Amino acid sequence: MGRSVAGQNEMVVELTDLTAGYASHAAIHHLNGGFARGSLTAIVGPNGSGKSTLLKTIAHLLAPMSGSCHRQPGRALAYLPQLSELDRAFPARVVDLVALGLWQRRGLLGRHRAQDRDRVTAALAQVGLDGFATRPLDTLSGGQLQRTLFARVLVQDADLILLDEPFNAIDDKTIRDLLALIGHWHAEGRTVVTVAHDLSLVRAHFPQTLLLARSAVAWGDTATVLTDANIARARSFQEAWDEAAPWCAPEGQWRAA
Numbered sequence: 001m002g003r004s005v006a007g008q009n010e011m012v013v014e015l016t017d018l019t020a021g022y023a024s025h026a027a028i029h030h031l032n033g034g035f036a037r038g039s040l041t042a043i044v045g046p047n048g049s050g051k052s053t054l055l056k057t058i059a060h061l062l063a064p065m066s067g068s069c070h071r072q073p074g075r076a077l078a079y080l081p082q083l084s085e086l087d088r089a090f091p092a093r094v095v096d097l098v099a100l101g102l103w104q105r106r107g108l109l110g111r112h113r114a115q116d117r118d119r120v121t122a123a124l125a126q127v128g129l130d131g132f133a134t135r136p137l138d139t140l141s142g143g144q145l146q147r148t149l150f151a152r153v154l155v156q157d158a159d160l161i162l163l164d165e166p167f168n169a170i171d172d173k174t175i176r177d178l179l180a181l182i183g184h185w186h187a188e189g190r191t192v193v194t195v196a197h198d199l200s201l202v203r204a205h206f207p208q209t210l211l212l213a214r215s216a217v218a219w220g221d222t223a224t225v226l227t228d229a230n231i232a233r234a235r236s237f238q239e240a241w242d243e244a245a246p247w248c249a250p251e252g253q254w255r256a257a
């Protein structure tokens with residue numbers, strides 16, 4: 001599969017003084033660091049701290065305002081947005097959404113082969129959705145839709161997987177199943193970055209953490225990042241947020257008092 005653990009120090013994504021956001025408002029400021037090949041990282045932080053903005057920038061859906069976000073060339077990407085960003089009323093079936101994961105290999109107009117159909121069927125079975133292939137998307141529960149999206153990631157077979165709050169409004173059994181899939185991708189040597197809110201889940205399942213509050217409060221081994229002091233710093237960053245601030249505050253302005 002070519003994703004050996006030997007590549008651990010190779011950076012799949014490198015951020016250099018990255019500032020990014022919307023219109024004239026920067027949402028993430030001066031980020032420096034990287035995601036090593038084969039790493040499994042959680043991005044945590046208060047609401048509005050820039051977690052989704054960072055994933056969108058890594059996915060190249062947003063361009064940096066300054067600095068850079070470099071992705072290693074030739075690495076296939078799978079990006080799973082927040083469920084709330086999806087249009088569920090789109091008239092499509094489960095199988096259609098999962099098969100969209102094949103387009104990077106086949107092209108949008110490419111013909112699907114029998115082996116593609118087998119991949120989609122196997123992916124649905126792997127996420128526990130046997131028998132759901134022809135169900136319209138608007139008849140799925142939140143957990144079933146999230147499983148469907150994980151099946152799409154499975155068929156994408158990507159080296160770099162970005163997941164935005166995949167555990168939101170999902171029951172415990174589904175969370176366990178999705179965590180098992182993430183663990184499986186990690187064991188295969190893929191690079192996985194997941195936005196999450198549940199710190200105990202992050203401590204138990206994610207070796208690396210980026211604690212974000214528009215700039216990086218801490219980034220590294222989860223146990224050294226998720227200290228009480230760092231979590232308190234992240235919260236006070238948030239309380240100091242000023243919507244009317246200039247587009248990018250000078251380095252240090254967000255420091256807790």
Ligand SMILES: Nc1ncnc2c1ncn2[C@@H]1O[C@H](COP(=O)(O)OP(=O)(O)OP(=O)(O)O)[C@@H](O)[C@H]1O
Nearest residue numbers: 022023025027045046047048049050051052053054
């Ligand atoms: N499309 C947009 N246009 C303008 N501002 C935006 C847009 N999307 C997000 N923002 C703003 O950018 C900031 C960071 O938002 P972002 O969604 O990245 O935060 P988050 O950490 O993912 O939040 P949450 O935990 O609530 O999902 C917020 O102040 C938000 O209001």
